[in-house]
Amino acid sequence: MKAVQLYYPPEWAHCYGCGYLNAQGLRIETHWHPERGESETRFTPKPYHTAIPGFVYGGLLASLVDCHSTATAAAAKAQAEGLSLEAHPLRFVTASLKVDYLKPTPLGPELLLVGRAREVKGKKVVVETELFAEGVLTVRGEAVLVQIGEGFGRSGSAPGGG
Numbered sequence: 001m002k003a004v005q006l007y008y009p010p011e012w013a014h015c016y017g018c019g020y021l022n023a024q025g026l027r028i029e030t031h032w033h034p035e036r037g038e039s040e041t042r043f044t045p046k047p048y049h050t051a052i053p054g055f056v057y058g059g060l061l062a063s064l065v066d067c068h069s070t071a072t073a074a075a076a077k078a079q080a081e082g083l084s085l086e087a088h089p090l091r092f093v094t095a096s097l098k099v100d101y102l103k104p105t106p107l108g109p110e111l112l113l114v115g116r117a118r119e120v121k122g123k124k125v126v127v128e129t130e131l132f133a134e135g136v137l138t139v140r141g142e143a144v145l146v147q148i149g150e151g152f153g154r155s156g157s158a159p160g161g162g
Ligand SMILES: CCCCCCCCCCCCCCCC(=O)SCCNC(=O)CCNC(=O)[C@H](O)C(C)(C)COP(=O)(O)OP(=O)(O)OC[C@H]1O[C@@H](n2cnc3c(N)ncnc32)[C@H](O)[C@@H]1OP(=O)(O)O
Pocket: 004, 007, 008, 009, 012, 013, 015, 017, 018, 066, 067, 070, 074, 075, 078, 085, 088, 089, 090, 091, 092, 093, 094, 095, 096, 121, 122, 123, 124, 144, 146, 148, 159, 160
């Protein structure tokens, strides 16, 4: 199954968290499971992603939730509208990100993020994410993602404008 991020056109593939063209980035890959309506991302932090010895830095965990949520929003919206990711590269940015650190996350094991869209409405998608280390839920995230148009970020263009 092809990762959601690999459908991103090159101009959207520079993100530090999820851009396949960012050699220094995390380059996470998120897989969408349409039958469950859930996304999954697996990532193993490096030894230097340390908060205190033995535990993962919270900023990295927030980054994982952030980019995992962006991909989940694109896949969930595509499914809701009956669109293929290949033909319709929907673009979402993060408007709001909330992260609850429930327990320290051990550094070493592979982490699993599982996401669901709680709401798909207009250009907004609300995504809930749970992050597990060795089967233990350590982080819970909630993000509001907003769909944007081709001209996003270019001078003179309004947010969301095409
Ligand atoms: C599948 C193939 C894909 C291929 C292609 C994909 C490309 C994928 C590229 C990946 C890229 C990675 C990215 C990583 C994640 C970042 O790191 S993104 C970078 C950080 N984020 C930003 O820089 C965004 C900055 N903010 C903005 O530009 C604008 O505020 C926004 C987010 C576009 C929203 O502006 P707007 O379009 O005017 O939105 P607006 O109409 O006011 O609100 C729309 C809805 O969102 C809600 N909303 C807006 N802001 C908020 C907020 N802060 N809190 C709560 N709700 C909010 C509104 O209430 C509204 O809800 P409803 O009334 O419809 O229920």
